[in-house]
Amino acid sequence: MIYAVVSIAILMTMVLAVARAVKGPSIYDRVLAANMFGTKTALLLAVISFLFDRMDFLDLALAYALINLVGVLAVLEFVEGRIESGKGKLDD
Amino acid sequence: MIDVAIEWLGNTLLIVGAASVLIGGIGVIRMPDLYSRMHASSLTDTMATLALFSGLMLHSGFTLATIKLMAIMAFLLLTGPTATYALANAAFRSGIQPPSSTNTNNEEKSAP
Amino acid sequence: MTIVFALFLLTLLVVTALAIVRTKNLFVATMLLSIFSLLMAVNFFILDAADVALTEAAVGAGVTTVIFLSALRLTSQFERGTLASSRWIAVIVVVITTVLLISGTINTPNLGDPNAPVHQHVAPFYLENTEALMGFPNVVTAVLSSFRGYDTLGEVFVVFIAAVGVMFILDARQGTGPEYELPVDKGLKHHLIPRAVGGLLIPFMLLFGLYVQFHGEYGPGGGFQAGAIVATAFILYAILEGERTALKAFSRNAQMALIIGGSTLYGAVGVVCMLKGGTFLDYSVLMEDPVIARQVGIIIIELGVGMAVCGALLSIFHSFAARKPVEHAK
Numbered sequence: 001m002i003y004a005v006v007s008i009a010i011l012m013t014m015v016l017a018v019a020r021a022v023k024g025p026s027i028y029d030r031v032l033a034a035n036m037f038g039t040k041t042a043l044l045l046a047v048i049s050f051l052f053d054r055m056d057f058l059d060l061a062l063a064y065a066l067i068n069l070v071g072v073l074a075v076l077e078f079v080e081g082r083i084e085s086g087k088g089k090l091d092d
Numbered sequence: 093m094i095d096v097a098i099e100w101l102g103n104t105l106l107i108v109g110a111a112s113v114l115i116g117g118i119g120v121i122r123m124p125d126l127y128s129r130m131h132a133s134s135l136t137d138t139m140a141t142l143a144l145f146s147g148l149m150l151h152s153g154f155t156l157a158t159i160k161l162m163a164i165m166a167f168l169l170l171t172g173p174t175a176t177y178a179l180a181n182a183a184f185r186s187g188i189q190p191p192s193s194t195n196t197n198n199e200e201k202s203a204p
Numbered sequence: 205m206t207i208v209f210a211l212f213l214l215t216l217l218v219v220t221a222l223a224i225v226r227t228k229n230l231f232v233a234t235m236l237l238s239i240f241s242l243l244m245a246v247n248f249f250i251l252d253a254a255d256v257a258l259t260e261a262a263v264g265a266g267v268t269t270v271i272f273l274s275a276l277r278l279t280s281q282f283e284r285g286t287l288a289s290s291r292w293i294a295v296i297v298v299v300i301t302t303v304l305l306i307s308g309t310i311n312t313p314n315l316g317d318p319n320a321p322v323h324q325h326v327a328p329f330y331l332e333n334t335e336a337l338m339g340f341p342n343v344v345t346a347v348l349s350s351f352r353g354y355d356t357l358g359e360v361f362v363v364f365i366a367a368v369g370v371m372f373i374l375d376a377r378q379g380t381g382p383e384y385e386l387p388v389d390k391g392l393k394h395h396l397i398p399r400a401v402g403g404l405l406i407p408f409m410l411l412f413g414l415y416v417q418f419h420g421e422y423g424p425g426g427g428f429q430a431g432a433i434v435a436t437a438f439i440l441y442a443i444l445e446g447e448r449t450a451l452k453a454f455s456r457n458a459q460m461a462l463i464i465g466g467s468t469l470y471g472a473v474g475v476v477c478m479l480k481g482g483t484f485l486d487y488s489v490l491m492e493d494p495v496i497a498r499q500v501g502i503i504i505i506e507l508g509v510g511m512a513v514c515g516a517l518l519s520i521f522h523s524f525a526a527r528k529p530v531e532h533a534k
Contacts, residue, residue, distance in 0.1 A: 002103050004205060006144065009110035011212045013117035013136065018216050020120050020129070021239055022223045027231055028126055028183040034235045035175050036120065036133045038265060039168060040113070041242045043144055045249060046164060050148055051205070052252075056423040058160040059416065060249065060258050063429070065164050066409050067266035067436050069171040071238055073398055073443050074270040076178040079186055080392075081277060085529070167405070174401040181395065 003051035010044045031075050038068035098150050105147030113140040126183060127190050130176055137172030141165055209250045217243050228283045230276055238269040251315075254424035255344045258416075262432035267517050270439055274524035338502070339495045340421040348426065349502040353485040356505070357474070360467050360512050367463055367516035374523040392444050402444045409437035417510050418503070427506040431513025438514075439521055447526050456522060462515030469508035473501055 014037060021033035042064045049057035112135060119132025145165040149158050220243065224236045241264025248257035286294075313320035334346040348356055392398050417430035442450035474485040481489050487501025488494035 002106055006106050006110040008208070009114050011209065013113045015212065015216060016117035016121050018220060018239060021236060022219065026126060026183075026188065027229070027235075028179060028186075028188065029129065030232055030235045031179055031182075032126070032130060032133055033120070034238050035179065036136060037239050037242055039137050039141070039172060041246060041261075042164065042168060043113070043140065044246060046148060046161065047144065048209075048249065050151070054254075055152075055155075055157045057249070057254050058157060058164070059419075059424055060245075060254060060261060062160060062164050062167070062412065063258055063416070063433060064245075064261050064265075065167040065171065066405060066412060067262055067433070069175055069401070069405065070266050070436055070440050070443070071269045072175040072178050073392065073402070073440070074273045076182045076395075076398070077392055077443050078273050078277060079182040083185060167408070170401055170404065174398055177397050178395070 003047055007044060007047045007051060010040055010047065014040050014044070031072065035068065035072050038064070038071070042068065102147045102150035105143050105150065109140045109142075109144030109147060112136065112143060116140065125191055126188055127180065130180060134172065134176050137176070138169065141168045141172070206250055210247070213243055213247050213250070217247070228285075229281060230279075230283060231273075231281055234269060234272040234276065237272070238265050241265045241268065255426060255429070258424050258429045259432065262429055262436065263517075266436045267432060267439065267521070270443070271521055271524060274521065278524070278527060278529045337495065338421075338498050340499065342421050342423065344424075345420050345426055345502065345506075349505055350487065350498055353474075353505070356509065357470055357485070360470055360509055363512055363516045364463055364467050367519045370520045370523050374527060393446065399444055402440055406437050406441055409433060409440070413437065413510075417506065420506055421499070421502065427509030428513050430506075431510040432517060434510070435514045435517035435521075438518055442521070442525065447522070451522065451526065454518070456519070459515045459519045459522070462511045463519065466508040466510070466512030466515065469511070470505050473504050473508070477501070 017033045017037045017040065021030045021037070024030045024033060042061045045061040045064060046058060049055060049061070116132050116136030116139075119135065120129050123129045123132055142165070145161050145168075149161050152158050152161070217240065220236055220240045224233050224240065227233055227236070241260060245257045245261040245264065248254075248260060317323070330343055330347055330351060334343045335341065338346045338350065340346070413430045413434035416425040416433060417427060420426035420430075438450070438454060441453065473487075477486050477489055478484050485501075487498045489497065490501055491497035
């Protein structure tokens, strides 16, 4: 019961993150929303695995927590590469 | 008796975690500026992770699931601030300045 | 409970897909695609398909986003507009396809219906015989590696073909002009925090990849997921230290050797089974006890699958990232 309530709360936050990703005026808002969505997914997976009482599903949350970082670091490298090669900043 | 107390404490931590996730999510929608939204999002990264995973660990006792939850919590706490740093650095170097109306020093200098 | 989750997730999926199609900025589309991928992973998870959810999360949100960003480096950031006439043709094709798909699937059995034809003899056969024939509980791995081993062999070859295809398009002319020189980039070396955290994370990702590889028989896991996680670890290294250092650590030839070695290992197990008297990929002839022999055979072919997937993903990433962007008129 408590797990269902918590997972509904996390799902509503994911809806808010998608709203920010769709609405965000600049690109960095969308990257922020994508990263936030990723960590919420890891939390949701952990809570749902307790809700359905399948403890071996915690491996997915662990994999997800490790992999989430790579996307944002790739964005940072992309932006730096553009600034160094002189193409200017990313415009929306 | 102690089991009831531990379960009750775990439920409280889960409710605190769910509340902080929601508050952070509302903050991301309503804050006026990119940097303020990053503060709101980092609330969901750190506070919600600590509270939710502590609650889940109390509910599951001394099993393998607790070790896995500790590992997930450690990795989420490590990678959350790094992602915020990387994003803020990318945004600042691309020229997005914090707006001067939220700069409470009342001086003309923008962020260093 | 599943209905509530499915309602939220599928609505978000439709909203995200519409946003991806409507935006003209390719960078925005890439970020929204990573959200789409995560939504699909959670969908698979609530449908109880944990292996597929792990693969989708590892490949879709990690590797695919990074590959799209490396490809965006080489081209312009905005989509060129399409003609109004071709837009109408696209809408008509999409509507016709949607109507055909819905009318084709409307009479299939409901999810989890016990009277569906597939639950009469196919599914019970696998569920009852996995523990008896193989000795481990994960039915998905048993079906994937042993009952349907030929299909998985075909999948490994498809991964091989994908990597070779990308190499043909991007790397075919290994010339010596200035545009084929490796770009001298520093990666993220001067950022202290990502470097420190990345240095802590990479060994754990490699260890976790090995855990997933060998634990695939008892929980969600297996070769595909492990290959994706190990490839993500090496991609993180390449992002942090720059292309040149990463290619010195793990050269293109080594990546190709992994792909070829993985596929060959899989095929070689089949040939060894034939040489020992069974049919192709019949693992029970490998050792005296058929249950142990099947487990040994499955571990070796999963290793082959993991090697091939890791090498292919790294090869595709480096094909994009090692290419110097050409100056083009915007």
